Amino acid sequence: MASIKDVAKRANVSTATVSRVLRNAGNVTEETRQRVLEAIEALNYQPNVLGRYLRRMExxxxxxxxxxxxxxxxxxxxxxxxxxxxxxxxxxxxxxxxxxxxxxxxxxxxxxxxxxxxxxxxxxxxxxxxxxxxxxxxxxxxxxxxxxxxxxxxxxxDNISSARKATEHLIRLGHRRIAHLSGPMNIILSRDRLRGYQQALAQHELEADAALVQEGDFTYESGYNLTLKLLALEKPPTAIFAANDEMAIGAIKAVRHRGGRVPDDVAVVGFDDIQMASIFEPSLTTIAQPxxxxxxxxxxxxxxxxxxxxxxxxxxxxxxxxxxxxxxxxxxxxxxx
Structure with missing residues (x-):
């Protein structure tokens, strides 16, 4: 196995110069840097990461x-x-x-x-x-x-304002009975998105029915199962805001399983804008995070x-x-x- 000394010898430089090239530390001419890099490639030199760590504590x-x-x-x-x-x-x-x-x-x-x-x-x-x-x-x-x-x-x-924005979109479309599929309540993001949903309902003077809030775990399966539960209510929701896209996709599948149509019977909004959101049918309305x-x-x-x-x-x-x-x-x- 080649050593740093072998590289230095082949490139006709000091081991310190080889080290500076490896660390991209500057103070090396472009011509010298290229010569060192060519020597490294020719010898298939692998820097001793452990040794560097012990010397620099990095x-x-x-x-x-x-x-x-x-x-x-x-x-x-x-x-x-x-x-x-x-x-x-x-x-x-x-x-x-x-x-x-x-x-x-x-x-x-x-x-x-x-x-x-x-x-x-x-x-x-x-x-x-x-x-x-x-x-x-x-x-x-x-x-x-x-x-x-x-x-x-x-x-x-800002998860609170973005969840409020998603819920208000459903309200503007005329929905008054809007369910929320939350994430686990021990996660602050879940609590923030629930809070935004609740704020939107309060600002539009809509009833906050506890039966319409179901706690999931951000998985497709929880979105599917919780939506079946919502659809079994005496007064099921006409819209669902899910705390992430995977649960929203599960919700759409559950509506279809029950013979319903999205968005004609139940509108669905997700959160995150994962790649599947634009590919899935129907394509998913969602909050896009950068x-x-x-x-x-x-x-x-x-x-x-x-x-x-x-x-x-x-x-x-x-x-x-x-x-x-x-x-x-x-x-x-x-x-x-």
Whole structure:
């Protein structure tokens, strides 16, 4: 196996110059850099990452923790994170908690062990006090979910206003009996989207029937099963606002299973605008989140923490938009919020 000395000898430079090229540290002419890179390729040299870590106490690796890797929402967020990470020479590792808070804590413990340089959490169900204590010592960023009142850099949308926007769209279409399929109530996003739904009903003086609010778990199956339950009510809803697109698609399938039509019998609105939302029939009206940008901004904040530069806006709230398609009737368009 080739060593850094072999590369230096072939390129006729010092080992320090090879190291500067590997670190993209500057102070190397373009001609010398190309010569070193050609030597690296010719010798198939693999840098000793462990040795570099031991010398610099840096891994040039970040960990992204997701609650459920099977949820398609996170794929675009991860792409945004990786695009910025690769641009700055960082590798991205992935940790899937499978909605288990204990796994969140286990991943968090990798920071004091110096196994990664920083972490981005796309889930925030861990104890607030624990995360805040760790964030005072190590680079941590929250994205998508957040911890209320915590002084931790965060990137998200305003879930309350966006849920209110989705519900108000159904109200403008003439619906008065609107159901809500929520996510798990131990997740702040679920509570925020429920709150936005409730605010829209209150502002339009519509009755908030507790039977029309059903708690799901963000899966297609829960959307399907809970909608069957709603349709069995003596006074079923004429519209459903689901807290994510997978549950909304499950709701549409349930309406069809019962012989109904979407949107003629029941209108459906989702949340997130995953790729399937525009492909599914009928195409899904939904709240579109800027998933790729959320990932980009989260990684930029994390890099600022790792490098010790100040992040002027530690709490970033990005814009969402209501994408109107076929599942609720009305004119197809986009409304920016």
């Amino acid at each position: 891994t040039e690796t970040v960990l992204v923790v997701v609650p459920d890797i099977t949820n398609p929402f996170f794929s675009k967020v991860l792409r945004g994170i990786e695009a910025v990470a690769l641009e700055h020479g960082y590798q991205v590792l992935l940790g899937d908690t499978q909605n288990d808070v204990r796994l969140e804590e286990q991943y968090l413990n990798l920071l004091p062990q110096r196994q990664v340089d920083g972490m981005i959490f796309l889930t925030a169900r861990i104890r607030k006090e624990l995360v805040e204590e760790m964030a005072r010592q190590f680079p941590i960023v929250l994205a998508c979910e957040y911890l209320e009142g915590a002084d931790i850099p965060t990137v998200s949308i 998933m790729f940008e959320i990932g980009q901004k989260a990684m930029e904040l994390l890099l600022a923490l790792i490098e010790g530069t100040s992040a002027r806006r530690r709490q970033l709230v990005l814009p969402d938009r209501l994408v109107i398609r076929d599942s609720c009737g009305g004119e197809r368009s986009e409304q920016r919020g």
